[in-house]
Amino acid sequence: MAAIPDFCGVKDIIGTDLGRATELLRTGEVVAIPTETVYGLAANAFDEAAVLKIFQAKQRPAFDPLIVHVHSLEQVEAVVSFSDLERMGMRKEAEALMEKFWPGPLTLVLPKADRVPDLVTSGLDTVAVRMPAHPMALELLRALDFPLAAPSANPFGYVSPTTSQHVADQLGDKIPYILDGGPCTVGVESTIIGWERDAEQWVLYRPGGTPISDIEAVIGTVGQARKTIIPASPGTLESHYAPRKPVFIGDVRSLLKEHFGKRIAVISFTQNHEAWRTVVLSRNGNIAEAARHLFAALRSLDSSEADVILADIFPQEGLGAAINDRLRRASAKRN
Numbered sequence: 001m002a003a004i005p006d007f008c009g010v011k012d013i014i015g016t017d018l019g020r021a022t023e024l025l026r027t028g029e030v031v032a033i034p035t036e037t038v039y040g041l042a043a044n045a046f047d048e049a050a051v052l053k054i055f056q057a058k059q060r061p062a063f064d065p066l067i068v069h070v071h072s073l074e075q076v077e078a079v080v081s082f083s084d085l086e087r088m089g090m091r092k093e094a095e096a097l098m099e100k101f102w103p104g105p106l107t108l109v110l111p112k113a114d115r116v117p118d119l120v121t122s123g124l125d126t127v128a129v130r131m132p133a134h135p136m137a138l139e140l141l142r143a144l145d146f147p148l149a150a151p152s153a154n155p156f157g158y159v160s161p162t163t164s165q166h167v168a169d170q171l172g173d174k175i176p177y178i179l180d181g182g183p184c185t186v187g188v189e190s191t192i193i194g195w196e197r198d199a200e201q202w203v204l205y206r207p208g209g210t211p212i213s214d215i216e217a218v219i220g221t222v223g224q225a226r227k228t229i230i231p232a233s234p235g236t237l238e239s240h241y242a243p244r245k246p247v248f249i250g251d252v253r254s255l256l257k258e259h260f261g262k263r264i265a266v267i268s269f270t271q272n273h274e275a276w277r278t279v280v281l282s283r284n285g286n287i288a289e290a291a292r293h294l295f296a297a298l299r300s301l302d303s304s305e306a307d308v309i310l311a312d313i314f315p316q317e318g319l320g321a322a323i324n325d326r327l328r329r330a331s332a333k334r335n
């Protein structure tokens with residue numbers, strides 16, 4: 001593998017200069033970009049050498065495919081094989097989902113067009129695609145004549161970034177530029193669904209920013225992806241999105257008793273707890289607000305003096321399913 005270029009010492013790594021971002025992307029560099037879900041680390045999806053830089057900067061294993069970001073329904077045709085979709089009889093439903101949820105936090109896993117390099121899809125014959133609902137991301141995409149492959153802009157396995165500073169904290173010395181679009185308004189990654197040929201149904205690979213009930217209102221029941229040894233969708237790895245400190249989820253009152261004597265930090269939905277520190281994600285019980293603040297809370301407690309992080313189980317409705325999924329995986333033991 002080629003060495004990662006050293007961008008240390010370059011000032012103003014964070015900025016709002018769309019021209020600079022476009023120039024870097026056109027010359028095969030990576031740029032961190034804002035989206036409504038989390039910050040992404042983007043490169044030209046059609047340029048394998050550029051995409052390789054994403055994997056290097058993130059230390060991401062090559063078996064973990066990327067999401068391709070597009071600005072229009074026309075651009076999807078460069079990425080997805082519509083003839084295959086047609087053959088599978090899925091074109092109508094896929095288009096209905098795009099019409100209804102894009103731009104927005106829904107990623108569709110669909111048959112890939114030949115032009116998409118294997119590195120983007122980890123050799124799969126499907127590609128994950130979405131249209132982000134962030135004005136700056138869309139403006140950037142429109143200025144380019146290629147789509148952007150972009151996973152979350154964090155080291156592999158760690159908590160995703162929801163501000164430009166989060167990106168700078170961890171990847172600042174590995175990438176040339178971070179486009180600042182303010183704090184992410186959704187705050188958890190996109191929901192990922194795909195059509196499974198064997199099961200002949202749509203399945204959920206990852207709960208996220210689009211509630212599953214909204215999706216089912218358009219295409220009917222969405223099944224659960226089967227668990228395999230090599231995950232069909234690596235974002236579903238048990239331990240992922242994980243801070244370095246131990247995280248426990250459950251009934252915080254009983255967890256507090258179990259961990260008595262330790263320096264305890266708590267992530268709570270609405271209420272304060274008698275702990276060393278409590279971060280309340282939404283005082284008035286707004287689940288979308290809680291999702292927006294989740295990753296910043298995990299990051300700040302991870303870099304605090306706490307011994308352990310305890311977290312509530314959130315109501316499963318709306319974005320609650322995504323919050324619980326991320327907390328559960330933040331608490332899973334790493335091998």
Ligand code: AMP
Nearest residue numbers: 065109126127128151152232233234235
């Ligand atoms: P990230 O952008 O870091 O949130 O990760 C993207 C995630 O999308 C991956 O970890 C996978 O779980 C999922 N994904 C991407 N491409 C595919 C695909 N072709 N099939 C199934 N899942 C995919």
Ligand code: MG
Nearest residue numbers: 151152160235
């Ligand atoms: Mg990620």
